[in-house]
Amino acid sequence: MSRTERETTADHPQFSDKRESTARVIRQRQLSDGIHELVLETSLGASAKPGQFVNLYCRDSARLLPRPISICEAGDRELTLVYRVVGNGTREFAALQPGDCLRLAGNLGNGYRLSAAAGKHVVIAGGGLGIPPMLFLARSLHACAGEDAPASLTVVLGYRDADTVFLDRAFDEYSKVFIASDDGSVGMKGTALDVIRTQGLQAETTYVCGPMPMLRAFAQDSEERRRNGKNNACYVSLEERMACGIGACLGCVVKTTDTDSHSQVRNARICAEGPVFDSREIAWGEMK
Amino acid sequence: MKSRMEVSIAGVTLKNPVMDASGTFGNGREYEELIGPEALRMLGAIVTKGVSGQPWEGNATPRVAETPSGMLNAIGLQNPGIDVFVRRELPFLKEVKESSGTRVIVNVCGHSVEEYLSVIERLHDEPVDLLEINVSCPNVKQGAIAFGQDPKMLERVTRAVKDRAGQPVMMKLTPNVTDIRELARAAEAGGADAISLINTLTGMKIDVHRRRFVLANRTGGLSGPAIHPVAVRMVYEAAHAVSLPVIGMGGIQSWEDAVEMILAGATAVAVGTATFHNPQAMQQIIRGIEEYLELSGVADVNELIGAVKD
Numbered sequence A: 001m002s003r004t005e006r007e008t009t010a011d012h013p014q015f016s017d018k019r020e021s022t023a024r025v026i027r028q029r030q031l032s033d034g035i036h037e038l039v040l041e042t043s044l045g046a047s048a049k050p051g052q053f054v055n056l057y058c059r060d061s062a063r064l065l066p067r068p069i070s071i072c073e074a075g076d077r078e079l080t081l082v083y084r085v086v087g088n089g090t091r092e093f094a095a096l097q098p099g100d101c102l103r104l105a106g107n108l109g110n111g112y113r114l115s116a117a118a119g120k121h122v123v124i125a126g127g128g129l130g131i132p133p134m135l136f137l138a139r140s141l142h143a144c145a146g147e148d149a150p151a152s153l154t155v156v157l158g159y160r161d162a163d164t165v166f167l168d169r170a171f172d173e174y175s176k177v178f179i180a181s182d183d184g185s186v187g188m189k190g191t192a193l194d195v196i197r198t199q200g201l202q203a204e205t206t207y208v209c210g211p212m213p214m215l216r217a218f219a220q221d222s223e224e225r226r227r228n229g230k231n232n233a234c235y236v237s238l239e240e241r242m243a244c245g246i247g248a249c250l251g252c253v254v255k256t257t258d259t260d261s262h263s264q265v266r267n268a269r270i271c272a273e274g275p276v277f278d279s280r281e282i283a284w285g286e287m288k
Numbered sequence B: 001m002k003s004r005m006e007v008s009i010a011g012v013t014l015k016n017p018v019m020d021a022s023g024t025f026g027n028g029r030e031y032e033e034l035i036g037p038e039a040l041r042m043l044g045a046i047v048t049k050g051v052s053g054q055p056w057e058g059n060a061t062p063r064v065a066e067t068p069s070g071m072l073n074a075i076g077l078q079n080p081g082i083d084v085f086v087r088r089e090l091p092f093l094k095e096v097k098e099s100s101g102t103r104v105i106v107n108v109c110g111h112s113v114e115e116y117l118s119v120i121e122r123l124h125d126e127p128v129d130l131l132e133i134n135v136s137c138p139n140v141k142q143g144a145i146a147f148g149q150d151p152k153m154l155e156r157v158t159r160a161v162k163d164r165a166g167q168p169v170m171m172k173l174t175p176n177v178t179d180i181r182e183l184a185r186a187a188e189a190g191g192a193d194a195i196s197l198i199n200t201l202t203g204m205k206i207d208v209h210r211r212r213f214v215l216a217n218r219t220g221g222l223s224g225p226a227i228h229p230v231a232v233r234m235v236y237e238a239a240h241a242v243s244l245p246v247i248g249m250g251g252i253q254s255w256e257d258a259v260e261m262i263l264a265g266a267t268a269v270a271v272g273t274a275t276f277h278n279p280q281a282m283q284q285i286i287r288g289i290e291e292y293l294e295l296s297g298v299a300d301v302n303e304l305i306g307a308v309k310d
Ligand SMILES: Cc1cc2nc3c(=O)[nH]c(=O)nc-3n(C[C@H](O)[C@H](O)[C@H](O)COP(=O)(O)OP(=O)(O)OC[C@H]3O[C@@H](n4cnc5c(N)ncnc54)[C@H](O)[C@@H]3O)c2cc1C
Pocket: A053, A065, A066, A067, A068, A069, A070, A071, A082, A083, A084, A085, A086, A087, A088, A089, A090, A091, A129, A132, A133, A238, A239, A240, A241, A242, A275, B065, B066
C-alpha cells in the first residue's frame, strides 16, 4: 500500500475533530506498581478511535512539551488513559485527584484500520505499556457485526513478569486471551509471538502495540507469512519523541520504505500519518 | 482608521505585531485544525516552515528533547522542497491572506547561495509578502559553517538574495556568534530590508543512565522560555546597531514577554516553542498586548518600539 492511498486527517481536515480543551478528572487509581488508570470527563471520548492518542499538558510550565498518551477506552463523555510513571510529567499526572482539571489536546493520530479485520482471523498483541490502547481496539472489533466482523479474535498480552501485570482480565469479555511473560512467572514463558506460534493461532490480520523489538518481530513474522504465500497484514503502533503532536514540527518521524506523499522524502510523521502503520510501510532496517 | 496594533516591516503592514516562529507552526494548516480558522486568522502574519530548493530529509530521530523551560531540536530542516510547497501549501496561505489580511512570510533555507536563489525566484509571482532567509544553514561548499556565522559570507548572501528577490528580504540571524551587532550590520550592508532574531542556541543533552546523546544529531537548537533573556539582550543590541526593523523572538510565551521584546527594539515578535505548550499562546498574546495598550493609555504600539529607559 502506498502512502498516497492512506488517509491522514491532516490531508482531510473535514474529518478531523482535533481540539484543545480542559477535562475534569473523574477518578484515578493504581492498577499495579507505577501504572495508573486515569478517567477523564471530556467530550473527546465521543469521537475517539482506537489507536489514537491525546496530548496531556503539564501544569508546571517548565515542562513545556505535552505528553502523548494512548486512549485506552472511550465513552460518550469520558476517556480512560493508562500510563506508567516514568518521569516528572507522569508523576504530576499521578497526583491528580477527582475534580481536578487537566488541559489536553485530542484526538490525535490516525488510529487502527478496523476494516482490515473484516472476515479475517485477527490477533491483537499488546506488550507492556502497549496493552492499554488494545482494550479499546478489542471492544471495537468485538462490536463489529455482519460483514465487518472478524472471523475470529484472539488477544495476546505480553508482560515482563507477574509483578508488572495490569489490565489482564479486562479483555475477557471480548475475546479469548493468552498471556505471556519474559520469565514465565505469569502465563506462558516467552514472547507474544512465541504464544502465537506454539498455540498455532491463525493470524491473518495482526494489530500490535508494544516495545520496538516486539513490533519488529511481528513485522518480520508477517513478512515471512506473506513470503510463504499466506494472506497476512500487520499493523503496528509506533512511538517517538514529540513536540507538537499534530504534524507541524516534524519532530516525530519514522523512516518509510517509499517516499511519503506529505514529506516528499522517506519520512512519515508518527503523530499524523501514524501512530499506526502497515508494517510494510516501515523501513525496519534503518531503525535502531 | 489605523488600528493601534498595526506595525509596518519594510513597507508591509501587519494588522498586529504577532506571528509564529518558523518551524514551530507547520504551514498554518496543521494548527488550524487544532485552534480553528478564526484563531489562525487573528495572526499578524504566518511564517512558514523553512523551504529549500529540493526536498530535504532532515536528521535521524530522536529529533526533539525537553529541557528545563525549553527544548532542543535537531529537525534538520526537513521540508518537501519549493515545488510541492508552492503547489500544496501556498494556496491555503493565499486564502488566509485574502480572507483576513494575515500576511504570508516564507522562510527560506539552502545549502548554497544557488539553492536560496532557486527558492526565492520561484516565489516571484506568488502571494508572498516577505521572505525570511534562514542563514543558520550550513554552507556545504565552505566547510559547513553556517552562512550567518561569518559577516562577510552573510553580507554576500544577503546581497545575492536581495538582487533577485521579488519581495522584501528579512535576514534571520543566528545567536551562535560572538557579536550579534557585527552580523546585524553585515545584513544591513548587504541590503537587507529587515532582520529577525534569534534562531536557536546550539546545545547538547546527554542521558546519564545510558551515557548516550539524547538527540541522534548530538547537538540541537535550544528554544523556549529558557532563552528569552538572551534573546532580549540580542534584539536590543541588534536593534541599536542598525536602522532596520527587527522581528524579535526567542522564548516568548506571554504578552509581557512580547512587550519586553518590543521595548528592547523589536517592531514585531514571533512565538515558537510556546505554541507547543499552549496552542493559543499567540492569540492570548495579541489580546494581552491590546489590553496593555488600553490600560496604560498608549495610543499606538509603535510608541513602544525601543522605548526602554535607563
Ligand atoms: C503515541 C504515543 C502513545 C503513548 N501512549 C502511552 C500510554 O498509553 N501509556 C504510557 O504509559 N505511555 C505512553 N507513551 C509514552 C509517554 O508519552 C511517556 O512515557 C511520557 O511522555 C513520559 O513523560 P514524563 O514527563 O513522565 O517522562 P520524562 O522522561 O521526564 O519526559 C521527558 C520528555 O521525554 C518525552 N518522553 C519520555 N518518554 C517517552 C516515550 N516513551 N515516548 C515519547 N516521548 C517520551 C516526554 O514526553 C517529555 O517530553 C506514549 C507515547 C507516544 C509517542
